[in-house]
Amino acid sequence: MKYKGVGEDAFVTGYRIDLKTDKPLFTEFKGYKELRKIITEHRLPDALLDDIDTLDTIVEILTAEKSYTRREQRMKDELAEKYDEQTLQKMVDAFKETTKFSGYHSLSKKAISLVLDELWHSNKNQMQLFSEYGLEQQRLAKLEQRKQIAFDDDAILSTVAKRAHREAIKIVNAVRKKYGELSAIVVETAREKNSEEKRKQYSDFQKKVGKHEKEMAKLLGVQSLAELKLTSKQHLALKLWVSQDKRCIYSGKSIAINDIVATPHLFEIDHILPVSLSFDDSQANKVLCYHGENQKKGQKTPFQYFTSGKALRTFEQFKVEVEKLYKSRLITSKKRDYLLEMRDIENNEELQKEFINRNLVDTQYAMRSFSMTLRTFFKAQEIDTKVLSIRGSFTAALRRRAKMNKDRDESYAHHAIDALIVAAIGRMPIFDFFKEFAMNEEGVIFNKETGEIMGEKEFFNHNYITFLRNLMNYESKIKYSHKVDRKVNRSMSNQTIYGTREKDGEVYYLGKIANIYQLDKNAIKPLLNRLQKHPDSFLIADHHPELFELILKIVKEYENADNPFKAYFEENGYIMKDGKVPVKTLRYRDRKLGVHMNITENYPNAKHDVVLLSIKSVRVDIYKNAEGKYKYLGVPYHWFKQQGNEYILNIKKYNEEKAKDYKKIDDTYEFQFSLYKNDLISYEKNGEYYERVFRGDAMPRLNNIEVDFVYKKKSAQKEGFLTVPTLQNIIKHHIDVLGNVYKIEKENFKTIYKL
Known part of the structure; x- marks a missing residue:
C-alpha cells in the first residue's frame, strides 16, 4: 500500500x-x-x-x-x-551460503512471464488467462492418447521422491487394471507441527536468543551485538562456537571469539552431512570449523573424513569429544547422531528415504505433484475418479479419537492402516460435510462461514469410530512389497583407503593413531591397550626397535599421566626419529586382509598394495548340489566393465572366486538364482519355515548374508545374518506392486546388464 x-x-x-x-x-x-x-x-x-x-x-x-x-x-x-x-x-x-531459498512456485517461469503483464493490468486471474491462451487444452491433448498414468518428468523432485512417485503410479495403474476405475483416490499430505507448538517454540527461541546475545556482547566488550554490524554468518558462527565449547568441531583447536568478528574468513559454517543427501539445512546439521578443515572434509561425512587419513585426529578421538558435548547439553541428540553417522548415505537409498521423509517441504511438494498428476490424467481421459487430499493432522485426529495407537517400531503395518483410514474417509459422506466445514493445520474443525468451532465428539459419531477400530483387524492381511535394487552402475566401495603390510605369509591392512601428544585420557586408551597387548603389531617396532623401546619406556615412566606422550612432550618435546623427524603418528598392522579391492595401480609410487574395503555387491548367486546343500558367491560391482550401454561380467574373476578355499563351488554345484537387494526369500532351518528380505553380502569368507524381516526393521544386528550352508530349501519369490507373491524355481545365469 x-x-x-x-x-x-x-x-x-x-x-x-x-x-x-x-x-x-x-x-x-x-x-x-x-x-x-x-x-x-x-x-x-x-x-x-x-x-x-x-x-x-x-x-x-x-x-x-x-x-x-x-x-x-x-x-x-x-x-x-x-x-x-x-x-x-x-x-x-x-x-552461495544463503539458506533462504528452498521451495518452488507451482508455475514455471515461462508460464508466469506469459500472463504477468495481464495480471497487472486486468482483473483476470491466472486460470482465466491460461484458458484464453489454450494452455490447458494443449496440456490435456497430450494425455488423451495415454491409457496408463505416466510419471511427470517435469516435476522437480529429489531422486528418492521420484522413485516413490513412480512406484505409487505403478500401484494405481495395477489397481485400475485389476478392479476397474476407482471412485476416489485420497492422498494424505505431510503433517506439520500445529500453530500452538510453533508459537511456544518461537517464544522459547526468542528468550534464548536474547540471553545468548547479551553473553556474546559482554565477551566482546560491547553494549549490544548490533554495534558490531555482524553478518548472519557471524551471528550463526557465535551460536555454534558456544555449542562446540569454543573449538573447531573437526580439529579440536580453540577458536578465539574476537577472530570470528575480526577475521571471519578463517572459518566456515559446514554442513555435517551434505544437504544434497540429508535434505537438512537446519542448525542441527551445521558446525563451525576452520576453513582448512572444511576444504579437506569436502562433501564427506565426518566418519568418512576422519577415516580418510586427511584429518588431524582419529574418528575415535572425535567421537569422545562429541559425546562430551552431548553430555554437557551443548548439542542435541540429533546433532550428535549426525556427527557420528557411520553409514554410507550416498549409496544407501533406505537412509536417504529416512532423511527425505523428515523434510516436510520436499514431502509436501512431492505429494502435491503426485495429486496433480492423477487429477490431470483423469480429467484428460474424462474418467470420473475424484482425487482428494487429506491433511496428516486429520488422520492423526481420527486415530486419536478411535484410540488407535501407532507403533512405528512394531511393524510397517501402520502405513497400511493409515491408508485404509484415508481410503475409508473417501467412501464416507464426510466430504459433503466439508462443503460447509473445514479443518485447520491443528485438526480443529470449524464452520467456513461463521468460524464456529466444532468439537470432536460432535463430528465423529460412534459408528464411524467403531468402523475405524475394526480396520486394525486387517493387519494380518496386509501385503508387503520391497523395491528390488538391480542397478549395476553404482559406486563400488566406500572411499576409505588402506595401506597394507605382509608378515609371516599373511597380508594385513594398516591402522594408525595420529597426534599422539594431543589425545585426552579416553582417546589414548586404545593406543595404550594395543601397545600392551600387541606391541609386535607396530611398524616402528620392525624398522626402529630402539625407538620403539623408548616409546614403551615412556608409557611405563608416565603411566600415572592421562596421556604419557603428552606428559613426555611437556618435559622433553617430540620423540625424535634419527634425531631429525618428530614421531607424531603410530601405524600398526590392524587385521588380516579379507575381501577387498586392490587399487595399487592408481598409486604408481606405492611400495605396498593399496586397497579399499567394504566392497558392495550387485547380487549374490545361489548354488545347490545334488544333496541339497547350498553355497553362494557375491558378485561385486567392480567385476563388471562398461562397454557402450552394457555392463559385462568378468567371467575369469567370477570363476577364480568360485574356486577360493572359503567358497569351493565346484562342478557338483548348479546355479539356482541371483538375489538382489530387497528380494524376498524363504528357507527352512531346523524344521522351521522363515521368510526374509535379502539385504546384501555381509561376510563372504564366513558365507554370511544379511537379511531383514519382511514386515519390520530388525531391532538388533545379530538378527540379520544367515549362514547359507546351514539353510535348506531356499526359494526366491517375486512380488508384484500389489504385494502378490510368485515362487521362482530357477533362473538363467546373467552376465550382461543393459543401462
Whole structure:
C-alpha cells in the first residue's frame, strides 16, 4: 500500500484472511528482500536488482543445489559470459551460503512471464488467462492418447521422491487394471507441527536468543551485538562456537571469539552431512570449523573424513569429544547422531528415504505433484475418479479419537492402516460435510462461514469410530512389497583407503593413531591397550626397535599421566626419529586382509598394495548340489566393465572366486538364482519355515548374508545374518506392486546388464 501511495484509511478488499488472527494476508516478497539484502551487504552492482534473468538463474541454482561447491560451480558456468572473473567471484561468495531459498512456485517461469503483464493490468486471474491462451487444452491433448498414468518428468523432485512417485503410479495403474476405475483416490499430505507448538517454540527461541546475545556482547566488550554490524554468518558462527565449547568441531583447536568478528574468513559454517543427501539445512546439521578443515572434509561425512587419513585426529578421538558435548547439553541428540553417522548415505537409498521423509517441504511438494498428476490424467481421459487430499493432522485426529495407537517400531503395518483410514474417509459422506466445514493445520474443525468451532465428539459419531477400530483387524492381511535394487552402475566401495603390510605369509591392512601428544585420557586408551597387548603389531617396532623401546619406556615412566606422550612432550618435546623427524603418528598392522579391492595401480609410487574395503555387491548367486546343500558367491560391482550401454561380467574373476578355499563351488554345484537387494526369500532351518528380505553380502569368507524381516526393521544386528550352508530349501519369490507373491524355481545365469 505504501509503495502504491495509498493512504492508511483506504478501503481495500479481495485479500486473504488469516483464520486464527483475522488479519489480512499479503505476499511478503521474502525472496526478493533476501536478494536485495545480500546485494546491499556485499556491495554488489545495484544494476543486478534490475537484471531479472540473472536473479532468476541465481535463485534457481540456490534452490536446486544445497552443496556450496555445486552452487559455486553452476553460478560460474551459467554467468561467466555476463560478468568478469572478479565480479563473478564476489557474487558467488555473497550468494552461495544463503539458506533462504528452498521451495518452488507451482508455475514455471515461462508460464508466469506469459500472463504477468495481464495480471497487472486486468482483473483476470491466472486460470482465466491460461484458458484464453489454450494452455490447458494443449496440456490435456497430450494425455488423451495415454491409457496408463505416466510419471511427470517435469516435476522437480529429489531422486528418492521420484522413485516413490513412480512406484505409487505403478500401484494405481495395477489397481485400475485389476478392479476397474476407482471412485476416489485420497492422498494424505505431510503433517506439520500445529500453530500452538510453533508459537511456544518461537517464544522459547526468542528468550534464548536474547540471553545468548547479551553473553556474546559482554565477551566482546560491547553494549549490544548490533554495534558490531555482524553478518548472519557471524551471528550463526557465535551460536555454534558456544555449542562446540569454543573449538573447531573437526580439529579440536580453540577458536578465539574476537577472530570470528575480526577475521571471519578463517572459518566456515559446514554442513555435517551434505544437504544434497540429508535434505537438512537446519542448525542441527551445521558446525563451525576452520576453513582448512572444511576444504579437506569436502562433501564427506565426518566418519568418512576422519577415516580418510586427511584429518588431524582419529574418528575415535572425535567421537569422545562429541559425546562430551552431548553430555554437557551443548548439542542435541540429533546433532550428535549426525556427527557420528557411520553409514554410507550416498549409496544407501533406505537412509536417504529416512532423511527425505523428515523434510516436510520436499514431502509436501512431492505429494502435491503426485495429486496433480492423477487429477490431470483423469480429467484428460474424462474418467470420473475424484482425487482428494487429506491433511496428516486429520488422520492423526481420527486415530486419536478411535484410540488407535501407532507403533512405528512394531511393524510397517501402520502405513497400511493409515491408508485404509484415508481410503475409508473417501467412501464416507464426510466430504459433503466439508462443503460447509473445514479443518485447520491443528485438526480443529470449524464452520467456513461463521468460524464456529466444532468439537470432536460432535463430528465423529460412534459408528464411524467403531468402523475405524475394526480396520486394525486387517493387519494380518496386509501385503508387503520391497523395491528390488538391480542397478549395476553404482559406486563400488566406500572411499576409505588402506595401506597394507605382509608378515609371516599373511597380508594385513594398516591402522594408525595420529597426534599422539594431543589425545585426552579416553582417546589414548586404545593406543595404550594395543601397545600392551600387541606391541609386535607396530611398524616402528620392525624398522626402529630402539625407538620403539623408548616409546614403551615412556608409557611405563608416565603411566600415572592421562596421556604419557603428552606428559613426555611437556618435559622433553617430540620423540625424535634419527634425531631429525618428530614421531607424531603410530601405524600398526590392524587385521588380516579379507575381501577387498586392490587399487595399487592408481598409486604408481606405492611400495605396498593399496586397497579399499567394504566392497558392495550387485547380487549374490545361489548354488545347490545334488544333496541339497547350498553355497553362494557375491558378485561385486567392480567385476563388471562398461562397454557402450552394457555392463559385462568378468567371467575369469567370477570363476577364480568360485574356486577360493572359503567358497569351493565346484562342478557338483548348479546355479539356482541371483538375489538382489530387497528380494524376498524363504528357507527352512531346523524344521522351521522363515521368510526374509535379502539385504546384501555381509561376510563372504564366513558365507554370511544379511537379511531383514519382511514386515519390520530388525531391532538388533545379530538378527540379520544367515549362514547359507546351514539353510535348506531356499526359494526366491517375486512380488508384484500389489504385494502378490510368485515362487521362482530357477533362473538363467546373467552376465550382461543393459543401462
